[in-house]
Amino acid sequence: MPPAPPPDPVPQYARASHVLRPHHILLLYIFALAFQPLDENPLPGPFTLALHRIMIRDVAEITPPRSFVQILNDIKQAAPPGADGPVKAILLRLEEVGDAFVSPDKLSDFMQTLPLLFHDRDDEETARFSRRSLFGYFCHRCFVTFIKLSIVGIERLFNDFHAWLRSDADPRFVTPPGYARIRRDVITNDYQLFKSKQDKTEYAEAETYALFMKGLVTNDSNVANDGLRRFFEQKFHEGSESGLRQHAMLNLARMYFLRRELAACRKTLEEAITASRTAGDNKTLQHCSSLLHRLPPLERGRWPIINEVQPDMHPLEILADVKKLMNVQYQQPLAAAYERIVQAIGLYDHYIDVQGGQYVESEQLAQHAVQSVLWTNFGCTRLARIEEDIVTAFSEVGGDDNTRLTVALNRAYHVARQGKYQQAIASLLEPDVWRGLSLADYNLWAFEIWSILAMRACRRRQQRQLKDYLIPRRPNAPHIPREYQWANDQFGSIIRDPLYEAMLMRMCEQSHASVDQLLTALWHAEYHGRYNLYRTAIILLADVGLEFGMTKWCRRLMDEVMPQIMSENDLEQKAFAEFTLARCIIAAGDSSQSALEQAVPYLEDAAECYATLEMYPAQCDVLFLLAVVLHNAGDAHRARRDEVAQAHAEAMEVRERVHIEVVERWIEQTWAVVEDIGAALASR
Numbered sequence: 001m002p003p004a005p006p007p008d009p010v011p012q013y014a015r016a017s018h019v020l021r022p023h024h025i026l027l028l029y030i031f032a033l034a035f036q037p038l039d040e041n042p043l044p045g046p047f048t049l050a051l052h053r054i055m056i057r058d059v060a061e062i063t064p065p066r067s068f069v070q071i072l073n074d075i076k077q078a079a080p081p082g083a084d085g086p087v088k089a090i091l092l093r094l095e096e097v098g099d100a101f102v103s104p105d106k107l108s109d110f111m112q113t114l115p116l117l118f119h120d121r122d123d124e125e126t127a128r129f130s131r132r133s134l135f136g137y138f139c140h141r142c143f144v145t146f147i148k149l150s151i152v153g154i155e156r157l158f159n160d161f162h163a164w165l166r167s168d169a170d171p172r173f174v175t176p177p178g179y180a181r182i183r184r185d186v187i188t189n190d191y192q193l194f195k196s197k198q199d200k201t202e203y204a205e206a207e208t209y210a211l212f213m214k215g216l217v218t219n220d221s222n223v224a225n226d227g228l229r230r231f232f233e234q235k236f237h238e239g240s241e242s243g244l245r246q247h248a249m250l251n252l253a254r255m256y257f258l259r260r261e262l263a264a265c266r267k268t269l270e271e272a273i274t275a276s277r278t279a280g281d282n283k284t285l286q287h288c289s290s291l292l293h294r295l296p297p298l299e300r301g302r303w304p305i306i307n308e309v310q311p312d313m314h315p316l317e318i319l320a321d322v323k324k325l326m327n328v329q330y331q332q333p334l335a336a337a338y339e340r341i342v343q344a345i346g347l348y349d350h351y352i353d354v355q356g357g358q359y360v361e362s363e364q365l366a367q368h369a370v371q372s373v374l375w376t377n378f379g380c381t382r383l384a385r386i387e388e389d390i391v392t393a394f395s396e397v398g399g400d401d402n403t404r405l406t407v408a409l410n411r412a413y414h415v416a417r418q419g420k421y422q423q424a425i426a427s428l429l430e431p432d433v434w435r436g437l438s439l440a441d442y443n444l445w446a447f448e449i450w451s452i453l454a455m456r457a458c459r460r461r462q463q464r465q466l467k468d469y470l471i472p473r474r475p476n477a478p479h480i481p482r483e484y485q486w487a488n489d490q491f492g493s494i495i496r497d498p499l500y501e502a503m504l505m506r507m508c509e510q511s512h513a514s515v516d517q518l519l520t521a522l523w524h525a526e527y528h529g530r531y532n533l534y535r536t537a538i539i540l541l542a543d544v545g546l547e548f549g550m551t552k553w554c555r556r557l558m559d560e561v562m563p564q565i566m567s568e569n570d571l572e573q574k575a576f577a578e579f580t581l582a583r584c585i586i587a588a589g590d591s592s593q594s595a596l597e598q599a600v601p602y603l604e605d606a607a608e609c610y611a612t613l614e615m616y617p618a619q620c621d622v623l624f625l626l627a628v629v630l631h632n633a634g635d636a637h638r639a640r641r642d643e644v645a646q647a648h649a650e651a652m653e654v655r656e657r658v659h660i661e662v663v664e665r666w667i668e669q670t671w672a673v674v675e676d677i678g679a680a681l682a683s684r
Contacts, residue, residue, distance in 0.1 A: 020145045020157060022164035022178040023065045027058055028142055029097060029110070030075075031117055031135065034090050035128055042086045050078035059138045067176065068097075069168050098165050104151075104158040114143040181207065204234035216255050217400070218682055219439030224255055246275035246284045253291060258440045262295055269295075283312050290317040303330050309343055315351055316363060318344035319370050326377060328493050334529040337374055341367055362401045365391045369403045372410060379531035379568060381414060400436045408433050409448040416452040418571050419612040424452055425670060434677055442681050446674050447477035453667060458484040459572075459615045460658050469663045473671060495524045495533050502540050511544045518544060532573075535565055539577050542584060551587040558584050575609035578602040579622055586629070596633045603629065607647075616655040623648035 034043065034051060043051075054074050058066065072094055079087050093100070101107045118129045118136040129136035149157065160178030167176050208231040215224025232248040249272030256265035269292045276285035290313060293305040304324040307317050318340055324330065325337040344367055351357040372387035388407045395404040408428065416424035427433070428449055437445060450470065457466040466485065481487035482500060490497050498517035505514040518541050525534035538561045545554040558581040565577045582599035589595025603626040610619035623644055630641035 018141055018145045019182060020142060020149070021065060022157075022161040022176075023058065023068075023071070024142050025101075025107070025157075025161050026068060026071065026097065027055065028114060028139060029100065030055065030094070031129075031139060032110070032113070033093060035117075035135075043090075044080060044087070047079055047087055051075065054078065056134065059134060065179070067168055068165050098162055101158065101161065104155050107158050107161070108154055111143065111146045114139055114146075181205075204231070204236045206231075208234070212251070214684070216258070217438040218684055219259065221255075221259075225252070228252060243279050243281075246272050246279055246281055246288070249275060250284060250288055250291075253288070257291060257294070258438075266292070266295055286310065286312045287314065290314065290320075293317075294320050309347055311350070311355065313347065314357075315344045315348035316366060318347055319366055322370050322374070326374070328495055328524065328528050328530070333527060334374060334378055341370060341374070361395060362403045365395055366403050369406050372407060376410065376414075377532070378529055379533075379535070379564075381568060381570070385411070385414075398432045398435050400438055400441065402441055405433070405437065405441055405445065409444065413448060413452065416455060419614065421452060421456045421614075422666070425449055429670070429673060434681075437681060439678075439682060442678055443475050443477050446678065447475040447479075449670070449674055450474055451483075453670075454484045456614065459613055461617050461655070462658055462661060464660065464662050465664075465667075469667075495521045495528070495530055495537075499533065499537060499540065502537075502544075506540070506543065511540075512547055514540075515544060531564070532568070532570070535561055535568070535577070536573060539573070539580050543580050546583060546587055551584060555581070555584040555588045571609045571613055572615070575606040575613070575615075575618070575622075578606040578609075579618075579625075582606070582625070582629075591632065593633065596629050599629055600626065600633070600637075611651075616651055616658065620648060620651045620655060623651060 030051075034048075054071070057063070058071065075094065076091060079091060101110065116127065117139045118127050118131050120126050127136070129139060131137070131140060146154075157178070163177035208227050211227030212224050212231060213227075215221065215227055228248055228251055232244055236244065249268055253265050253268040253272060256262075256268060269288050272288045273285060273292070276282075276288055290307055293307055294317075297304060306321050306324065307313060309318065321340050322337045322344075325332045325340060326334070348364065348367070352359060368387045368390045372384040372391070375381070375384035375387065388411050391403060391407045395401050395407075397404075412424040412428050415427070428445065434442065434445055450473070454466060454470050457463075457470060463485075480491055481489050482491055486504065491500070498514075498521035501517045502511070502514035502521070505511050518537055522534065522537040522541065525531070525537055538557060542554040542557045545551075545557070558577065562577060562581065565574055568574075579602070582602040585599045585602070586595050589598070603622055607619055607622045607626060610616075610622060627641055627644040627648060630637040630644060
């Protein structure tokens, strides 16, 4: 049996060919100018170290090539203050690098001296760089590429180099001179004198996929589709069929999913599944099936599909199941969602340690962000803040990480719920939050700012501002009008919809007709573990019980739930609970002197909470009841009664003033900033 062929030492992701670019000439000139043998190097140590770091970054080519001005500025910043001698001489020669190559012959003469950097002259005199080192390999590769050029190619490289020196365009967005793509066909290839097999064949490159990513980020479907098509139409191997069509369809489906074009996403995924089965690509088939399970079912009332844990499944697909289990319509308690989180953590360890998956920081922190959402729904916001702190501390700042963005949005909304509206919006307007966002994430970010402004207008009863200014400017994001105004559209929740109906009946002074809805919501909230909604339902139930004269039972009910409400410290819920408890105390005590005095602290605290939240109608109701209680509490409280009456009159004036206000100046300025940021992100 013949021995197996030796493995290919060249990795599959290595470039099959090399193109000499203008910035390569500058890097080679810096090597020849500043990197002398160690025993002859007159440059100071710190400057040499900084120069090594700059060169490693540009030689490695892990980022797009930079312009001449950017590289020169980095070297100038690395130079010591007041530099003179060799450092000053190097800086002067770099500024006048164009004069060193006044003709193609001068460029050719310089390139012919490159072997001195990596080729040993004799046994006793070694070159500056080892041929197997990063710098030595770079110099050797550039030299080999240059000697293959024809006279026409050298002249073209010379012209591109001088045009590049004069250009200051950012190569990430504008193609600089000398960086256009070169077609590798035999007929028009006149810039090379010697052509290898790789120089005659145009193999796949990543630039077109970067074009697809740019279209995905800027929400330009035409650019994204064209870039994706061009990328997968390239030559990846010697076979006649690339076998990668399923990857193209999967990337296209992901783009549709991010843009919430669910019908197109479903159709594309069905094609991708068929292509994956034809190609026998089980991993891609698993990714397509998992993404298909994220889409809402076509049949009305059907439960979503929960993924089974499999070796080739990505851990984020298990975390996606948590969102399905959090929907109360599917009758699953939050404990089931926690089980999926534990499974996702175990699958992530298997994915990294056994399957050899690529480590991505945001994927490791995703389970903490999901836990923060779960703890919030559980009614334990302090634990949610701890999980958010973990994500904030260890995630990248200013990037496109959706995990960090989700945490920032949830935290800002929590701060706004405590009455700190401007502080919450200011935290979202920080450049570190939005500067790296895609257009899909920008919509989420802008919608969160809109939600905070809408919540503030709703609490202040600024209906004109909400209907005339905010609603016409609502970003394109999932929205239910019942969130901030009385509307017929339902939440689709077996807990929130009955609570909404109960509050509506309370406003109409028909609370006795909402007992059935309250009891239904209360049972489901306790079963599903939604204790934040459970506390609200208890307060409303005690409020209804007062109308039926069940005063002592209502007070006992409030006394049992108050420790949870005080520890959670949600100001709106706390104020409503204290207002209800004070009324229960007064009613249960038959309006006695001791009952009135016992209710005063709760009413005062409730009034302060409503003032902090700027809920002026609710504050007026509390102050009015507090003034009545103090009036009936005796002559000792007359002075305090007058102060409360004056505060009530002032609150009524503020209430009337904000009610007719259409738009405030700072809100207009804030939304103008949001629009400018969106325009800047879309024009990248």
